[in-house]
Amino acid sequence: MGIARRVIQQFQKPGIGYLALVCLTGAVLFLSGNRFSFLSFSNDQWVLLYAMVAAVQILDRYVFRLPPDGNVQSMDSSVYLAAIFVYGLDFSLCILLFSSCIALFHSQLAWWKHLFNFSIYSMMISGASVVFALLGGENGSIDNYHLHAYILTLIAYFCINALTFGLYLYLVHKGNLFEILRSFLSDALFAYLSTLLLSLVLVILIVSHRSFGLFLFLAIAMLLSHAFRQLFNMYDQLNEKANKDQRTGLFNHSYFEEKLEDYIKEYRERGTTFSLALLDLDDFKKYNDKFGHPRGDKLLGFFGALLKEACEPDQLFVARYGGEEFAIILPGFAQVQAKAFIDNLRKHVNDTHYEGVEVLPHGCLSFSAGIVEVGEMSYDKSQLVDLADRALYVAKAKGKNTVLLYGEQSSLPTSIEEEINEIEQHIRIFLSKDVYTFKHSKRVFSYAFEMADELRLSDEERRVLALGALIHDIGKLEIPRDILNKKSRLTIEEWEIVKKHVLWGKEFVLATGKYKELVPLVELHHERYDGKGYPHGLKGHEIPRLARMLCIIDSFDAMTTERPYQDTKTFEEALHELERCSGTQFDPALVQAFVPYIRHKTGSAIATARQQANG
Amino acid sequence: MVYDGIVIGLIIGLLRAGWHPGLVALSQIRIRGGWIFPALLAVQLLIFSIQDRVSFIGQYSGWMFMAVYIVGLYVLWLNRAEKGIWIIFIGVAMNFLVMLVNGGRMPVSLEAASAVLDPVYTQMLKDGVGAAKHYALDDSTRLSFLGDIIPIAPPYPRTQVISIGDVVMNIGIFLYLQSVMLKNKTRASFVESKSHKS
Incomplete structure (x- = not known):
């Protein structure tokens, strides 16, 4: 009973059920098309069968590897198809049966894969x-008047192959069928x-010269394959x-970026997590200064080999990021695991002696x-690298030989007030240009500051949200005053300019260098x-979640403030609007957190006002 | 037919490995129970030469060849770890099997033989004279698909009728020779590349 249930459970997995279905269909089709007629073959037919099976074996051995992924393409299909055309279904299936038996012996595939292939x-x-039969094709030599039958047969053969195999990949790897x-x-x-042609x-060749024709064909196939x-x-x-x-034998920077992008894409599509670690050799400059660049290069090579050796068992991706910086992508590692791994690596590196490290x-x-x-x-690769880099920067500042997670203790002990002041200086410029934006930024900042408590954000996230809220419209500096303060409706061109403020803002923030982690909020x-x-x-x-939060706050404030190009809504109307657009424009979960917060805030404000009036 | 695989295997092996390393590799071949092969050959020749004179041996020569086959298979079995030997074993076993079920002689397809061979030989087969190891294949032959039914003809340089077991065996011989002769080559190139680096 237990076994039976387990078997049934196995079959409920889509991949296994599909495999079973294909195998069953294949077996039924084989039996209906073949009936083991080779038992009554004449000697001549046997010789022919030997030749064909040998041809399939050779073609299976001499395959074609196709760049870029090294996919393997065997031309054995051409033998099966030729057999269909010349000798019919029955004979072709005989070739398949014998070839599959031989394959079963000499290849290392699991048995069920053989069955699936068969x-x-x-x-x-x-x-x-x-x-072929439906289209009136006749066995034997090629009939020039029925070429369409041959072509459509080839297409059918290809389509069945692509569909059966594509479906399998789809069920097992959960990709997009169309993409596959x-x-x-x-x-x-x-x-x-x-292959088909x-x-x-x-x-x-077979019809005119039988085995010699087959031999010629195989010779050409082998040479081409070579x-x-x-x-x-x-x-x-x-x-x-x-x-x-x-220098180090690791992957280089550009390949690292390519790979990182692949991993991010995979994360977005399938939700497979990964961690990124940036490593920087401590005081490498000192070593270089003391022993010279050639020795320094050797140290880099040594360190590279060390990393490679440590990361190979887990199939991690290691690259030289540049100079004495290295990057490791840890697929499947949550940050805690990643930290444990890198920390172990750090200890291992500490314990590994290298000539001259005493300096x-x-x-x-x-x-x-x-x-x-x-x-x-982290919505794109440069953002991810920036975050890791920031953590690395803090690790360095904490005395080196340290591994830090981003957000763990990322703000250096400068107080947030200082940073707020600094950014405020930047937006003060709006005072003369567009006082609305200045006030708006300040209000959004104070909402954000309170929302951070509401959402129970970590210190680092709180800092990012608050500072990001303050600076989010900085790009509007570039928008001409005429457009900013225009009372009538904006033209399409003007709208395009207004929309660009997010990108200008991003550039502005990047240029200051210090606040890279705010970029997503400004840009998005x-x-x-x-x-x-x-x-x-x-x-x-x-x-990113914080950008979604900022979007709600920003919109709420825009709706409730008098603006050159919009009517003002009351708080209650604006909250309704937020709720109406929850799920389309706004993240519903965050709207649910924001609305009660505002209600509570205004409620208590009214209550205090009443109290004051009464008192 | 045994020689074809050896000759082709040697020529291609020498081409791939190079004259000198190829010969060196050949000289290093070690076969477990290797002395048995020449002994078997001697026994075969002996039977062949005296079967006409000693009637007892002539009568049972087929079965004696069978015994030779069994010993040969045993030697191959001892060496099955070597690449290709396993395939030779299968080929020989296929030939052995068809001879075993047909009274110790190899059935030869007359159609195939008459297509490519000298008519004299075909006639000899029909009359059942001369060849102790072969006889004409007919309806009573069992497992005839394992018999000598494959005609080999020009453009291949020899005309013959062979069995699928012969083909498999020759493939095995070819693969074995390749692996033996190229062993040294891969090692040599490995050493070379190392010395380049250092």
């Missing part, structure tokens, strides 16, 4: 043969087309050179590291939850 081939061969099929097409279409060539292999190896080598850093302040080889886990704060506070906002049209959780 079934898919069986489906493809049967399907193609049915199409498209990548299938773009990767293998040309190789597949040539070669099947027609093979038909002609040439392709050389080409692929060359491509691989060049690729390796382009992606590797020569370093710690008396050993050491590094500082900043770690950040991908999350809502006009994104909408449903993806219809600007500047990027990000959607839902692609927008």
Whole structure:
């Protein structure tokens, strides 16, 4: 009973159920098309079968590797198709049966994969043969008047292959079916087309010269496969050179960025987390100054090898970020695990002796590291790197040989008041240009400050939200006064200019250098939850949470303040508006937190006003 | 047919490995129970030469060849860890099997033989004379698909009729020779690249 239930549970997994379905269909199709007719083959037919099976074996061995991913394409399909065209379904299935038996012996695949392959081939061969028969194709030599039958058969064969295999990938890897099929097409279409057309060539060769024709075909296939292999190896080598850093043997900066982008994409699509660690060798400059650059380079090489060795077992991605900085991507690591790992690595590095490290302040080889886990704060790769870099910066400031998580203790002991003052100086410039924006920024700041308590944010998030709220409209500096203070409706061109203030603001913040972590709030506070906002049209959780919060506060204040291009709403109306647009423009969860906060605030304000009036 | 795999394997092996390293590698071949092979060959020749004179041996020569096969299979089994030997084993076993079920002789397809071979030989087969190891395949032959049914003809330089077991065996021999002869080459190139670096 227990076993039966477990089996049923297994089958309820979509991948396994699908496998079983395909295998069943394949087996049924095979049995209906074959009936083991080889038992009554004549000697001649046996010889032919031997030749064909041998051909499939050779073609399976001499495959084509296709750049860029090294996907393998075998031309065995051309043999099956040629067999359908010349000898019919039954014979083709015999070839498949014998070839599969041989494959079962000499390849290392799991048995169920063999069964799956066999079934898919069986489906493809049967399907193609049915199409061929329906279109009036005759076995034997190629009939020039029925070429369409051949072409459509080839298409059917390809479609069955792409669908069955694509569906499997879709069920197992949970991708987008359309995407999978498209990548299938773009990767293998040309190789597949040539395989299919070669099947027609093979038909002609077999019909006119039988085994000698087959031999010629195989010889060409083997030579081509060899040439392709050389080409692929060359491509691989060049690729390796382009992606590797020569000094350390690690990957280089540009490949790191490429990879990081891939991981972020995967995180967005499938929610697979990862952490990013930035490492910086402590006091490398001292070592370099003391022993010279050649020795320093050697140390870098040594450190690179050390990292590689430590990270290889977990299949982490290690790159030289630049100079004496290194980057590690830890797929599947939450930040706590990542910290434990990097901290272990740090101890290991401390314990590893290298010639001359006595000159370093710690008396050993050491590094500082900043770690950040991908999350809502990090909507693109440079943002993620900035966060890790910030943590690294703090780690350095805390005396080096330290590993820190971003947000753990990221603000240096400068007080937030100082920073608030500094940013206020920046926005003071609005006093003369656009006093509305100045006041608006101050009000949004105070809402944000209180909302931070409401949302129970961490110290670092509180700081980011408050400072971001204060500076969020800084880009409006670039908008001409005429547009800012225009009383009538804006034209389309003017709107485009207004919309740009988020990008100008981002540039402004980046230029000051000190407040990189505020960039998402400045850049994204006009994104909408449903993806219809600007500047990027990000959607839902692609927008960092704090930016979503700022968007609500900003809109609420815009609605309730007198503005050149809008009517004023009362608080109550504005709250209704927020609720109405919750889920489209705004994050519903955050709206739910914001509305009671405002209600409570105004309620108590009214109450105190009454008290004062009464008292 | 045994020689084809050896000859082709040697030529291609020498081309791939280079003349000198190839020969060195060949000289280093070690086969477990290797002495048995020449002994088997001697026994075969002996049976062949005296079967016409000693009637007892002539009568049972087929079965004696079977015994030779079994010993040969045993030696191959001892060496099965080497690359290719396993395939030779399968090929030989296929030939052995079809001979075993057909009274110790290899059935030869007359159609295939007459297509590519000298008619004299075909006639000999039909009359059942001369060849102790072969006989003409007919309806009573069991497992005929394992018999000598594959005609080999120009453009291949030799004309023959062979069995699928022969083909498998030759593939095994070829692969074995390749792996043996290229062993040194891979090692040499490895050493070379190392010395470059240092």
